[in-house]
Amino acid sequence: MDPRSSPTSAPTNDSERVPGVGDRLRRLIPDASRQVLAVYGDGEDSPDCTIVLYEKGDDDAWSEIGQWRGHNGRRGWTVDHHEDDLRTPVGVFTLSDAGGVLGDPDTRLPYDQGESYRVPEGWGEAHRHDFDYVIAIDYNRLRGTPPNDPTRPLGMEKGGGIWLHVDHGDGTSACVSLPESGMEYLLRTLDPDWYPVVVMGDRETLRT
Secondary structure: OOHHHOOOOOOOOOOOOOOOOOHHHHOOOOOOOOEEEEEEEOOOOOOEEEEEEEEEOOOOOEEEEEEEEEEOEOOOEEOOOOOOOOOEEOEEEEEEEEEEOOOOOOOOOOEEEOHHHOOOHHHOHHHOOOOOOEEEEOOOOOOOOOOOOOOOOOOHHHOOOOEEEEOOOOOEOOOEEEOHHHHHHHHHHOOHHHOOEEEEEEHHHHHO
């Protein structure tokens, strides 16, 4: 069944704006985008966040169709991300490629399955399922390539390999994580024809 056929909540009061996103970032959302995944960080230095998927209807109103608690970088958020700073970059990024250890769960996104996504043994049992499913956040990467493609157009010092992936109950190196059920829902719902993007940052920065 198409997840978009499931019941949705009513549009927000200011229905033509993504809730909690100010003009600065709102202008970066492509006009053609009809799916926005908003990641609301609890605080600038917090690893905790709320993740909400919105869709734009024919009336141009945004409606919430999914919400999960999750995690971002262990040290919070940054507007100037660098490799190993343990912070997640603030901004608006497209979502174009997916993959993981497990097979394609009937996603519309290009999907790359393989053992190369399996986490190293040294990461510990808690992380064993982190990359069962991943969706690449198009920060410092080439769109149209598998999520684990190592190319970094902005240079290695600007970091990369920032994904949506399965949550392990704590902060990440820079990725955004959410429950496996949420990842499955996103993979089955995000539609390239609807130009999905993620808008992410701590709540205060998102509002500016």
